[in-house]
Structures are given as structure tokens and as C-alpha cells.
Amino acid sequence: MTYLTGAELLQRVKRSVAEIDVYQLKEALERSQKPLLIDIRELDEWAQGKVKGAFHLPRGLLEFQIENLVVNRDAPVALMCAGGVRTVLAARSLAEMGYTNVASVAGGFGAWKNAGFPFETPRLLTDEQRARYSRHTIMPEVGEDGQLKLLDAKVLLIGVGGLGSPAAIYLAAAGVGTIGLVDFDVVDASNLQRQIIHRLSSIDRPKVESARDTIAQLNPDVKVVGHRAQITSQNAFEIIGRYDLVLNGSDNFPTRYLVNDACALLGKPLIDASVFRFDGQVTVYDTARGGPCYRCQYPDPPPPGEVPGCAEGGVLGVLPGIIGSLQTVEAIKLILEVGTPLVGRSVQYDALEGEFREFRIRKNPDCPVCGQNPTVTELIDYQEFCGVPHRQAV
Amino acid sequence: MTTVRIPSPLRRYTNGQAKVTVPAGDISTLIDNLEAAYPGLKGRLCDESGQIKRFINIFVNENEIRTLQGEASAVTDADEVSIVPAMAGGH
Ligand SMILES: [Zn+2]
Numbered sequence: 283m284t285y286l287t288g289a290e291l292l293q294r295v296k297r298s299v300a301e302i303d304v305y306q307l308k309e310a311l312e313r314s315q316k317p318l319l320i321d322i323r324e325l326d327e328w329a330q331g332k333v334k335g336a337f338h339l340p341r342g343l344l345e346f347q348i349e350n351l352v353v354n355r356d357a358p359v360a361l362m363c364a365g366g367v368r369t370v371l372a373a374r375s376l377a378e379m380g381y382t383n384v385a386s387v388a389g390g391f392g393a394w395k396n397a398g399f400p401f402e403t404p405r406l407l408t409d410e411q412r413a414r415y416s417r418h419t420i421m422p423e424v425g426e427d428g429q430l431k432l433l434d435a436k437v438l439l440i441g442v443g444g445l446g447s448p449a450a451i452y453l454a455a456a457g458v459g460t461i462g463l464v465d466f467d468v469v470d471a472s473n474l475q476r477q478i479i480h481r482l483s484s485i486d487r488p489k490v491e492s493a494r495d496t497i498a499q500l501n502p503d504v505k506v507v508g509h510r511a512q513i514t515s516q517n518a519f520e521i522i523g524r525y526d527l528v529l530n531g532s533d534n535f536p537t538r539y540l541v542n543d544a545c546a547l548l549g550k551p552l553i554d555a556s557v558f559r560f561d562g563q564v565t566v567y568d569t570a571r572g573g574p575c576y577r578c579q580y581p582d583p584p585p586p587g588e589v590p591g592c593a594e595g596g597v598l599g600v601l602p603g604i605i606g607s608l609q610t611v612e613a614i615k616l617i618l619e620v621g622t623p624l625v626g627r628s629v630q631y632d633a634l635e636g637e638f639r640e641f642r643i644r645k646n647p648d649c650p651v652c653g654q655n656p657t658v659t660e661l662i663d664y665q666e667f668c669g670v671p672h673r674q675a676v
Numbered sequence: 677m678t679t680v681r682i683p684s685p686l687r688r689y690t691n692g693q694a695k696v697t698v699p700a701g702d703i704s705t706l707i708d709n710l711e712a713a714y715p716g717l718k719g720r721l722c723d724e725s726g727q728i729k730r731f732i733n734i735f736v737n738e739n740e741i742r743t744l745q746g747e748a749s750a751v752t753d754a755d756e757v758s759i760v761p762a763m764a765g766g767h
Binding site for chain 2: 532580
């Protein structure tokens with residue numbers, strides 16, 4: 283039988299493959315209708331340096347993952363390897379899959395560097411992180427870039443109780459790099475029915491310290507910042523300002539209105555949730571993106587005593603586990619910028635009936651905080667606003 | 677008859693029922709009919725002047741009545757009304 287040497291195969295394939303040089307590539311990348319540059323080198327080569335904006339998809343995975351990356355078969359694609367040989371064969375393969383506008387970059391990354399064009403060293407996960415987060419990174423919605431976003435993210439939890447416990451655990455497991463915890467309380471025996479981040483051995487210890495210990499056992503990538511304080515009108519801007527987004531798991535109305543107003547005034551997304559007995563609700567207030575706020579949904583607080591809290595009315599222990607986990611899903615979606623956030627939608631869970639329902643929450647044009655003519659432009663006295671005597675609470 | 681979903685804090689007025697049915701037409705009529713069948717409920721939903729309390733959401737299907745016609749919002753037998761009060765619990 284006849285055979286071809288590698289060089290002969292390359293010569294033959296080259297005739298049917300479009301090639302561009304690095305000068306043409308540079309020019310193309312500066313156009314508004316630029317091609318998607320896919321670097322097909324191995325990870326160790328890519329780690330040494332890459333063209334800014336290039337996607338990494340190693341040769342061995344190219345045919346299997348290209349459809350996730352390039353949906354439109356006619357979209358312009360440029361393939362880069364180290365010297366421009368591997369990309370010739372890769373381009374033929376993509377042409378066979380029906381991609382019509384694929385070019386191989388002649389001379390590859392070596393020619394790009396020799397031409398004196400700028401390149402950068404990619405940020406990469408460590409080997410330990412690659413193993414730990416592999417179930418994340420294999421999904422195109424996350425990938426290594428998304429995992430790096432999670433590692434860079436700073437999320438604040440108001441309260442490390444029923445909602446804050448699952449949220450802190452799942453955020454830490456997901457590799458959210460900085461988790462701030464605001465809680466003034468110490469762990470009480472009655473907390474352990476639902477606050478799964480705390481342990482018997484933590485009773486009487488501050489919740490922020492107990493939570494920090496549990497997270498340290500789970501994921502060394504996570505930095506925990508404990509704020510053992512009540513959140514108040516005096517410290518709210520300073521604390522919330524340090525984070526990208528906030529999860530509300532507080533247990534009283536003054537704190538809910540305070541955190542809402544502070545987040546709206548700072549333009550931070552607030553993932554709000556509450557639970558009572560067998561009912562839970564969760565939504566995302568993101569006024570910076572045009573969404574409604576807590577005051578749009580509930581213009582005024584109930585008079586003190588009219589709406590009982592969990593201490594008086596009880597709560598099924600697992601319920602905040604469900605709702606706090608839904609908050610965490612929303613946080614991760616916002617960090618990754620994937621999916622459709624629960625902005626302007628409230629999801630209600632009725633555990634007894636086993637039903638989820640979704641309601642529309644509209645922005646109130648007359649909202650005193652996020653409406654057209656806001657009257658609340660700084661933080662107020664929220665105990666007074668809610669008609670409660672000043673007290674120590676988180 | 678319109679189905680009304682009762683949140684757990686108010687189920688002590690409905691003998692523990694999560695869903696009740698009452699004749700409606702509009703929200704005010706529905707609330708009066710709820711009160712007739714389950715005395716005490718109206719006082720939890722409305723203030724002395726009969727206005728819906730501002731920490732209570734009432735939805736006709738997925739829309740809150742403040743974004744419709746308030747207490748005059750029309751309700752048919754095919755609609756489902758949900759009462760959702762603000763809850764503070766998180767700890
Ligand atoms: Zn608002």
C-alpha cells in the first residue's frame with residue numbers, strides 16, 4: 283500500500299487550508315468583526331505565554347469541544363499552535379466538520395513573539411485546584427476562566443445562621459475566594475437544628491469563628507473575613523463596599539431595610555431570602571441593572587410583633603438549607619455571568635405543599651430608594667423606621 | 677370560586693388549610709368573602725381604613741396587585757390568588 287511521510291501529508295493538506303501570517307492575524311484581531319483565536323497548544327506551552335484574548339482548546343480536545351465554543355459554523359476562526367504545523371491538520375479537521383471560515387496561523391505563537399507582538403502569561407489553576415474544581419471547569423459555562431472568577435470573587439454574608447450556613451459552605455466549596463461573614467452572635471444549642479456550619483464543639487463561640495474553622499477544613503483557597511459586629515448605618519457602607527455582592531440571611535426587618543438601602547446606594551447586587559416555618563422566598567435585588575429593591579416589594583415594614591420570627595414561630599431546619607442553597611446558586615450565576623438571575627422575580631417555596639412558585643416583582647417608580655425621585659439618599663435609623671426599640675441584634 | 681393560597685403564618689385562621697376557595701370578582705370582594713368564611717383574616721391583611729398592609733403582597737397569578745389596579749384588580753374563577761407577607765427569618 284502507498285504511504286505518506288508526515289511532511290508529505292502536511293504539504294498535501296496545506297493546499298486545501300487557508301493560512302494567514304501573524305501580521306494579518308494582528309490586523310484581523312484589531313477589527314470589530316474579529317476572528318475567534320483558538321490556541322491548540324498543550325497546557326504547558328500555553329502556560330509560557332499566549333496572545334491576549336485567545337481561547338485555549340488543546341489539539342486533543344478540539345473536535346470534541348469546538349461546538350461548545352463556536353456555534354456558528356460560518357464564524358471566522360483562527361487557529362494557533364507553536365509553529366503553524368499542528369494547526370494545518372486541525373484546520374482540515376474543522377473543515378470536515380463543516381466550519382467554513384477557519385485559518386491556520388503560519389509560524390504560530392513563535393512567529394507572533396518573534397514579530398515583537400505583545401503576549402501575556404495566562405493565569406492558571408494550580409494542579410490541586412484543577413483536581414478540586416474539575417467538575418466545574420469541564421462545563422463550558424464555568425471553565426478555567428469561570429473558576430478563576432470564582433476565586434477572585436468577594437461575597438458578603440449577612441448572618442451566619444440558617445441561610446448563611448449552607449451559603450457559606452457551598453460558596454467555600456465552589457472556591458469563592460473571599461467570604462465575608464457579619465454576625466455578632468455566639469453559637470447556641472438551639473442553632474444546631476439548622477445552622478449546619480456550626481458544631482457541638484462551637485457552642486458559646488462566636489459564629490464567625492466557628493464558621494471560619496469549618497471553612498478552613500473544607501477549602502484552603504478561601505479567605506474568610508469575620509466581622510463580629512452588628513451591621514449598622516455607621517458601618518454598612520464600609521463593610522459592604524469591600525465586596526462584589528451580598529447574601530442576606532438576617533433575622534429582623536431593620537437589618538433587611540438597612541442592607542437593602544446600603545446595597546442599592548452602593549450599586550451592589552443583593553441576594554435576599556427569608557424563611558418561616560415551612561415557607562421560603564428568594565429573589566435578587568440588583569438596582570444597578572435596573573431591577574427592583576426590597577422596598578419596591580415591601581414598601582413599609584410590619585409593626586413590631588405583627589410578623590413573628592423563627593424564634594417565636596419556628597422553622598423546619600432543612601428549609602433554610604434549600605433557600606440558602608438557592609441564594610448560593612444565584613451568587614455563582616452572577617459571578618460567572620451565566621444564566622438568568624432572579625432579578626424582578628421572587629421564587630417561593632411551600633415545603634408542606636411541595637410547590638415552587640414564581641412571582642413578578644416590579645420596580646416601583648415611586649420607590650424612595652431606587653425610584654425616579656429618591657428621597658432616601660443616605661442610611662437612616664432603621665430601628666426607628668421599623669418602630670422597634672433599639673436593641674442588640676444582627 | 678377563586679383559589680386563594682394562604683401562607684403558613686395565617687393558616688391558623690383557615691383551620692390549617694393552605695388553599696381555600698371563595699367567590700371573588702375583585703380583590704376587595706375576595707377579602708370580604710375571606711373574612712366571612714374565616715373571621716379575623718381581614719384584620720391581618722388590611723389596616724383600619726381597609727387598605728392592604730404595605731408589607732403584604734397579594735398576587736393575582738404572578739402579578740402583584742399594586743402593579744395591577746390595587747384592591748379593584750379583577751379576579752376570575754380561573755385566577756389563583758396568593759398572599760405573601762414579608763418574612764424576616766433567616767437565622
Ligand atoms: Zn426600590
